[in-house]
Amino acid sequence: GAGVSQSPRYKVTKRGQDVALRCDPISGHVSLYWYRQALGQGPEFLTYFNYEAQQDKSGLPNDRFSAERPEGSISTLTIQRTEQRDSAMYRCASSSPSGGARFGDTQYFGPGTRLTVL
């Protein structure tokens, strides 16, 4: 079936503009995660959802970053008043419960959105 998809794949914006990054998880996946990956580094956790509920947003760098998943499927990560230091690859992942777990474990990643802030 279809994997995790993200759009846009590339986003170039000017400093101070707002951006919205979209994630479409694997159909039926309960849990959805946002990560930021700097070049040559591992993904860094930002936030995650179970269904429509945001469970943990401790990784969001500051209050310019927010995320939502209003219907428990597609999610949007919004960055307000972008700054150059926000430039990075933003990755989404989703997972589904297995082995009797209540929520997902193995995470499947999307292709990412490469954000460049000029």
Next chain:
Amino acid sequence: GENVEQHPSTLSVQEGDSAVIKCTYSDSASNYFPWYKQELGKRPQLIIDIRSNVGEKKDQRIAVTLNKTAKHFSLHITETQPEDSAVYFCAASKENFNKFYFGSGTKLNVKP
């Protein structure tokens, strides 16, 4: 919070040799440890994972070992092939919390 350290940062081996990548973690409550392979310009792909109730898991040429007491786990690739060349990331999580903490990655280069 959890801290995952990974080494080496780069590893170069001859085709057919074995490669070992090691990770340590700090939170003894972590109980799920996946490994991801990321080829240049592509998304991370899960290659193998292990839960804390087992000490070793194998899948063809790939194996992962876990030492809970020492809080470290390792990826072993045998009979390496050029297509194994990629960046490999380890991660740790508390299964019920689902937040993955990733290592900084190992760039594996398999020379033909």
